[in-house]
Amino acid sequence: MAYLKKRGNFWSIKYRDENNVLQTKALNTDSEQIAKGKLGDFEKLGPAAIIKTGGLSGAAGVPAATKTPLETAVQGFVEHIKTHLNSENGVKNVSVLRSIFGELCPGLEFARVGSRKYVDQNRPLLSAVHLQDLTTAKVQDYLQKILQVKDKNGRVLRGYVGKKTRNRYRETLHLFFEYALTPGRYSMSGENPVKKIKYLKLDKLEVRFLKIAAINKQLACLAEYPLLQVMVAVYIFAGLRRDEALWLTHDDIDLERGLIDVHGKTIDRKHWEPKNGENRQVRINTRLRSYLEQYKPASSEHGWFFPNPAGGRWDRDAFSEHLRKVNLEKLQFPELKANPALEMAVAIYLYSTLDWCDIVALTNKDVDLQKKVIRAKKKYTWNIPINDKLLPFIEAYCAFGDEDAPLIKDSKGNAWEEDDLDDELHKVYREKEVDWSCDEYRHTYGTQLAINNVSTRKIAMLMGNSEEIVIKHYAKFTPKDIPDNLDF
Structure with a gap:
């Protein structure tokens, strides 16, 4: 016994x-x-x-009789994520699983049969008979096969996805195996096969900053949004971090002395401190003063200098999303005229309720110009009205053809991966010098001060950084024999 x-x-x-x-x-x-x-x-x-x-x-120490067919495990995971994740994340994960395993199970089948012919048939899939046959080595080999290899000019020599998408695949597979390893679910033991597969380090990006012409263009495009315009001016001309500006109150802005006071505070039982816990004062330069003097903050209960529409303090992510959308429409969208497919994708995002994961899944058949609706498929099919802002872009878009073809095609005529579409958009924005966020605004302050030959010690003091960080990021921009100048 x-x-x-x-x-x-x-x-x-x-x-x-x-x-x-x-x-x-x-x-x-x-x-x-x-x-x-x-x-x-x-x-x-x-x-x-x-x-x-x-x-x-049996393989992986499991009797052959108790092995789980891979399609059974994947179908179970698809049902699990549809139940436990919100619709947007569920759609994203199902799309990634389809890219990895193909139409392995009913949950990964395309809603329309015609969509299958737009899948690259040469693209490798992760395949096995049983769940337990997927070893670390097998998963690693698959991720290596699909990873793009580029020459020094950025031209793709082989592979299918970039590092960011490859990392997304790794993350999704890790979640899949965590699900499969849940006690009592399948006959699978040991550690997660993906655990030993490392994330790829994304290509290091150099410090990006706005030149004077780009500063002017960025601020001008926000003229219809006074609060955002002044906030961006504070980020650029005072070098504040995102949260430092969001926590400013009326008392922190001293126009008479020409100073912004960045310090820890407790408001409405919530305590906040600057990074590293170091308080500092930042001088208001001439350009920033012109914006602050014209700005009239809305009233708020706690005297926030930049209150949100409800009169409270901005949530950091909500603020970034608001700024990003305004910049997308006013600054970046006009730069896409030379690329109709990208322009169409962004127009749908701006002027409908669809998210990027919904947009990349659209086919020509989903656009009904006669009824002026877009049919979006999530758990159900929704008819999204085509409004007057979106209609001219759809009417001018000449990609209609096979009704099952992707509405937004990549350079090979296939449907975009969401991450790859995002990368392509940012590539265009950077070429046009319109791809900015709070990080670049802050880098602009440090870089422009270095260009004006302000000492690294003073830049560190003004930015609340260590001098080592300032030297690493900005010292290379410092010319010689030029007096300190804080205006730019």
Whole structure:
């Protein structure tokens, strides 16, 4: 008779062999449910099923009879994420799983049969008969095959996805195996096969900053949004971090002395401090003063200098999203006229309620100009009205053809991966010098001060950074023999 024994954190099977000698075989699991399942398998298959490694026979130590078909496990995961994730994240993960496994199970099948012919048939898939056959080596080989290799000019020599998308695939596979390893779900033990596969470090980006012409263009495009315009002016001309500006109150702006006071505070029982806990004062330069003097903050309960529409303090992510959308429409969108497909994608994003994951999934058939609707498929099919702002772009877009073809095609005529579309858009924005965020605004302050030959020690003091960081980022921009000048 065999029975389970736990030693430390791990379970093993105790049994007597044909000579009535007590034997112990490690199960290499700390899960009692998995251990009980293996004990049942052992009792059915007998001692002959034990191999030298101490596991049960079959790949990865699992009896062949208890292996799980890969399509069963993937279908289970698809149903799991549709139940436990919101619709947007669910759609994203299902799309990634389809890219990895193909139409392996019903949950990964295309809604329209015609969409299949737009899938690159040469693109590798991660395949196996059983879930337990997917080893670390097999997953690593797959991720390596799909990764793009580029020459020094950025031309793709082979592969299918960039580093960012490859990391997304790794993340999704990690979630899949975490789901599969849940005790009692499948006969699978050991650690997550993806755990040892590292994230790829994305290509290091140099410090990006706005030149004078770009500063003027950025601020001019925000003229219809006075609060955003002044906030961006503060980020650019005072070098504040995002949260530092969001926590400013009326008392922190001293136009008479020409100073912005960045300091820790407790408001409405919430405490905040600048990074590193260091308070500082930043001089208001001539250009920033002109914006601050014209700005009339809306009233708010706690005297916020930049209140949100409800009169409270901006949530950092809500503010970034608001700024990003305004910049997208006013600064970046006009630069896409030379690329109709990208212009169409951004127009749909700006002038409808669809997210990027919905947009890349659209086919020509989903656009009904006669009824002026876009049919978006999530859990259900929704008719999204085509409003007067969006209609001219759709009417001018000449990509209509096969009704099952992707509405927004990449350079090969295939549907975009969401991350790759994002990368392509940012590539265009950077070429046009309109791809800015709070990080670049702050870098602009440090860089322009360095160009004006302000000492690294003074820049560090004004920015609330260490001098080492300032030297690393900005010292290379410092010319020689020019007096300090804080205006630009």
